[in-house]
Amino acid sequence: MALRPESWLHLAQELPLGRKARRTHDCGPGTCLIVEHTELGWSAWCHRCSDKGWKPKPLPSLQERQARQAAKLAADEAIRNDPVPPMPPVFDVQQWPLAGRVWLYKAALFVEDIEKLGIYYHEASNRVVIPVLDEGKLVYWQARCIDGKGPKYLNPVVEKGSVLPRYGSGDCIVLTEDILSAYRCGMAAEGWCLMGTNLHRTLLSRIMRDGRPVVVWLDPDWDRPGRPGQAAAAEVCRTLALAGVPHANIESKRDPKMHSRAEVAAYIEEALQRARHNAAPSAQAQEGVPAPAQDRQPASL
Numbered sequence: 385m386a387l388r389p390e391s392w393l394h395l396a397q398e399l400p401l402g403r404k405a406r407r408t409h410d411c412g413p414g415t416c417l418i419v420e421h422t423e424l425g426w427s428a429w430c431h432r433c434s435d436k437g438w439k440p441k442p443l444p445s446l447q448e449r450q451a452r453q454a455a456k457l458a459a460d461e462a463i464r465n466d467p468v469p470p471m472p473p474v475f476d477v478q479q480w481p482l483a484g485r486v487w488l489y490k491a492a493l494f495v496e497d498i499e500k501l502g503i504y505y506h507e508a509s510n511r512v513v514i515p516v517l518d519e520g521k522l523v524y525w526q527a528r529c530i531d532g533k534g535p536k537y538l539n540p541v542v543e544k545g546s547v548l549p550r551y552g553s554g555d556c557i558v559l560t561e562d563i564l565s566a567y568r569c570g571m572a573a574e575g576w577c578l579m580g581t582n583l584h585r586t587l588l589s590r591i592m593r594d595g596r597p598v599v600v601w602l603d604p605d606w607d608r609p610g611r612p613g614q615a616a617a618a619e620v621c622r623t624l625a626l627a628g629v630p631h632a633n634i635e636s637k638r639d640p641k642m643h644s645r646a647e648v649a650a651y652i653e654e655a656l657q658r659a660r661h662n663a664a665p666s667a668q669a670q671e672g673v674p675a676p677a678q679d680r681q682p683a684s685l
């Protein structure tokens with residue numbers, strides 16, 4: 385037995401390619417029907433009927449495959465060039481695909497954190513979107529791919545150094561590569577996200593005006609040749625030293641966001657002690673802002 389096509393096929397065919405959704409079925413109330421649109425066809429499963437449906441697609445021609453690929457690239461590009469984040473949002477975490485939730489749970493974010501950050505799922509692009517607010521105003525967003533199809537992140541095109549995601553407050557500033565790490569560090573100090581590994585000139589000016597010691601906590605990159613995160617951290621520390629900013633580097637076991645809350649707090653506390661200890665009389669401090677290292681590719685999550 386299989387579900388009658390007229391009870392589900394139109395629902396599956398309404399979905400954009402690659403999407404899955406819960407719908408009502410003609411067998412009764414509630415969204416017990418799961419429909420999906422894949423490369424190969426349309427499928428359904430009803431929890432109440434305990435039965436499935438399947439309708440294969442004719443195999444696409446090379447031309448059709450190329451057209452599809454081009455359409456996907458164009459859709460990604462349109463998202464990237466739009467200053468407004470992808471809409472509509474799905475805020476209810478329970479309605480997200482598992483892969484979207486797992487990514488955030490692995491970074492030790494609870495549902496409350498996800499809500500607090502306003503993170504949501506966008507069904508049409510199958511991405512999880514992190515909005516970035518500055519004094520309550522939306523200034524940036526990042527849409528992370530969760531199915532491995534397409535670029536890992538989409539985000540609006542902005543001038544480098546113009547967006548500074550900041551979280552929490554404390555005795556020191558902690559510089560991280562990615563937004564979730566900055567948020568996690570913001571539970572123990574003030575987390576600033578570099579949006580990559582380069583300390584942009586405008587951020588350095590802000591640090592110098594701020595006056596607090598700085599803890600540099602980029603990804604350890606133990607598994608990457610040349611350990612780009614730590615090479616970049618050395619450059620950031622050098623720049624901070626030239627500017628006379630008390631600072632210390634953290635070389636942790638894992639990326640900051642992958643450590644427990646207690647570990648994050650302990651790492652930062654230890655580094656802050658070192659930063660204070662190293663705060664030599666600013667004989668090395670120079671007038672003005674030293675030139676930053678050249679831009680690097682943002683590290684991946």
Ligand SMILES: [Zn+2]
Nearest residue numbers: 409411430433
């Ligand atoms: Zn049913």
